[in-house]
Amino acid sequence: MIRIGTGYDVHRLVPERKLILCGVDIPSELGLLGHSDADVAVHALMDAILGALALGDIGKLFPDSDPQYKGANSMKLLSRVIFLMEERRFALGNLDLTIIAERPKLAKHIPAMRESLAAAFRCDISQVSVKATTEEGLGLAGAGIGAQSAVLLVSAE
Helix, strand or coil: CCEEEEEEEEEEECCCCCCEECCEEECCCEEEECCCCCCCHHHHHHHHHHHHHCCCCHHCCCCCCCHHHHHCCCHHHHHHHHHHHHHHHHHEEEEEEEEEEEECCCCHHHHHHHHHHHHHHCHHHHHHEEEECCCCCCHHHHHHHEEEEEEEECCCC
């Protein structure tokens, strides 16, 4: 059985917050505002997986009204989503993640982001695609960073 899911998330850039994308600290004077560490890329990815599994979204699984998720490491939350995926006997076929940001420039950080995600899934890096783009000053990414993701899950049965 094959399942496909998509995810989308966006967070505002603000001072005095770390910028973390795909579990990688990105040097920046601004970081993303959110209840957790606001790793917008991982949030979109988790939503894609949960969607493929028909389990809702991260707000259902990790509600921002629950204080235990305040400042949570999104990579740790991702490990819980991966557990749910594997518990249902699915494995990652591939993932495709696009980060939408006017600033900072992300190209030099993409290899580390791919490595971080491949390690989380315990998969070959060839199964992990991370891209970055701008909206040429248009759209939501002017004041923040957005991400969209698609995943293909393959049943192990």
